[in-house]
Amino acid sequence: AQKVTQAQTEISVVEKEDVTLDCVYETRDTTYYLFWYKQPPSGELVFLIRRNSFDEQNEISGRYSWNFQKSTSSFNFTITASQVVDSAVYFCALISNFGNEKLTFGTGTRLTIIP
């Protein structure tokens, strides 16, 4: 069985502040992939990143960065210098059981950036 936990239901920060969204996962497989998706008010899911279980290097993409720690089964997402356009619901997701493309989603974190 696999599970993704996003303990933060809602977060509000003032524009230009940094914010970190937490994601903790559970899986018994040694090979798995972790994802982050953004869901703006329009509803579509926007792919942000995929990370495999063998690559613990942190990644930075512009104002976005991700911290993958296998020791704590966490894959946290940080937005630096937040902007109003970052307001959305963010989902962390997991695929394990290699060969099965089913995504297990966390419950999502609603991020509101206050101008």
Add this chain to the structure above:
Amino acid sequence: GAVVSQHPSWVICKSGTSVKIECRSLDFQATTMFWYRQFPKQSLMLMATSNEGSKATYEQGVEKDKFLINHASLTLSTLTVTSAHPEDSSFYICSAPTGTGAVAEAFFGQGTRLTVV
């Protein structure tokens, strides 16, 4: 990047009627597509896996006779909500992986907001 198109983006129907939602992969072939349902302020729940050329695989608790899935080609899967009722009102979203296995990147359609009145 790969694009998945979903149509319609919203629909309002009367109770008892059927509604068909289409999911197309525009620039790649998808032997598998996934259908999710999302209630307001909740996460996405997988409903079923659509397989080209064979029957769909439904998740536990999902009525296969109510949510008919047809994967007619390598680029098209349809979800038909039969005899819709107000409790079927929800946001339905499809996804298509661009490859096989966990290495595949899953792209999502824009979603369909269904309101049954």
